[in-house]
Amino acid sequence: MTPASATTDPAAGPRALAHPALAEIRIEGVLHALADPVRLRIVRQLADTTDHLACSTFDLPVSKSTTTHHFRVLRESGVIHQTYRGTAKVSGLRTEDLDALFPGLLATVLAASDRQAERLAAGLPTPG
Amino acid sequence: MTPASATTDPAAGPRALAHPALAEIRIEGVLHALADPVRLRIVRQLADTTDHLACSTFDLPVSKSTTTHHFRVLRESGVIHQTYRGTAKVSGLRTEDLDALFPGLLATVLAASDRQAERLAAGLPTPG
DNA sequence: CTCATTGTACGAGAGCCGTCGTATTTCGGG
DNA sequence: CCCGAAATACGACGGCTCTCGTACAATGAG
Numbered sequence: 001m002t003p004a005s006a007t008t009d010p011a012a013g014p015r016a017l018a019h020p021a022l023a024e025i026r027i028e029g030v031l032h033a034l035a036d037p038v039r040l041r042i043v044r045q046l047a048d049t050t051d052h053l054a055c056s057t058f059d060l061p062v063s064k065s066t067t068t069h070h071f072r073v074l075r076e077s078g079v080i081h082q083t084y085r086g087t088a089k090v091s092g093l094r095t096e097d098l099d100a101l102f103p104g105l106l107a108t109v110l111a112a113s114d115r116q117a118e119r120l121a122a123g124l125p126t127p128g
Numbered sequence: 129m130t131p132a133s134a135t136t137d138p139a140a141g142p143r144a145l146a147h148p149a150l151a152e153i154r155i156e157g158v159l160h161a162l163a164d165p166v167r168l169r170i171v172r173q174l175a176d177t178t179d180h181l182a183c184s185t186f187d188l189p190v191s192k193s194t195t196t197h198h199f200r201v202l203r204e205s206g207v208i209h210q211t212y213r214g215t216a217k218v219s220g221l222r223t224e225d226l227d228a229l230f231p232g233l234l235a236t237v238l239a240a241s242d243r244q245a246e247r248l249a250a251g252l253p254t255p256g
Numbered sequence: 257c258t259c260a261t262t263g264t265a266c267g268a269g270a271g272c273c274g275t276c277g278t279a280t281t282t283c284g285g286g
Numbered sequence: 287c288c289c290g291a292a293a294t295a296c297g298a299c300g301g302c303t304c305t306c307g308t309a310c311a312a313t314g315a316g
Binding site for chain 1 (some may be wrong): 263264266
């Protein structure tokens with residue numbers, strides 16, 4: 001709980017973001033958040049790295065407003081954590097929190113998503 | 129009718145029900161189906177037994193029409209299998225199919241749901 | 257300070273979703 | 287054959303969601 005980063009502290013600046021506590025995270029909300037294709041894509045990209053990524057680094061097929069909306073749904077459901085860093089807002093998966101509440105859920109969903117992506121990629125490009 | 133082939137046997141009878149084939153099941157659809165509290169409750173009850181259960185054996189806080197709707201969502205997303213048995217319609221989880229597509233997904237979600245149920249049951253009855 | 261970058265707020269619209277009540281269908285039993 | 291039980295079909299309604307565009311706020315660089 002030691003505030004390491006000096007530039008942006010979640011609870012210090014005026015641009016603080018509301019995150020649900022562990023006890024407030026619901027499995028229905030998490031599943032609903034992961035059920036959207038755009039959001040699942042975001043989560044998969046976040047899982048590819050251990051770093052926190054800015055929203056602008058995501059190449060999504062929706063507008064900027066819609067991107068904000070999806071990130072908020074992910075944050076308010078407890079799937080991701082967001083922090084301001086300058087004008088950017090970096091996001092990262094709440095892997096530890098989710099694993100503490102629902103062990104293996106995130107990994108299993110990610111594995112299922114990867115599996116489906118491979119399955120669809122193998123079936124679509126060669127229809128003949 | 130259904131555009132693509134299904135896993136249902138062709139000579140099942142006049143009241144045959146359309147089920148998605150393995151290749152048609154999508155992780156987004158499964159997650160969306162499981163994200164509803166009523167449907168998750170149905171799935172949890174189905175997981176408690178190996179038998180197939182009639183819709184009337186479920187004690188749900190919704191009307192009969194809504195119950196039919198939820199069972200259809202579960203069936204069309206590939207989560208459950210339904211068959212007519214007289215006037216009743218029995219349902220069972222497509223455990224093997226789901227495990228073949230998304231290994232461990234169903235079990236992990238069910239475990240997460242059980243965990244949350246215990247957590248909420250332990251916190252609510254003693255508010256003061 | 258000025259400006260470009262980044263993301264938010266707000267309002268709006270289209271569509272889906274969960275819910276219901278009522279009428280209808282299908283089947284087994286008397 | 288007629289009736290009751292089980293479930294569906296259909297229409298409807300309210301609410302939420304996904305989407306967008308435009309206007310606005312916050313921050314770092316020059």
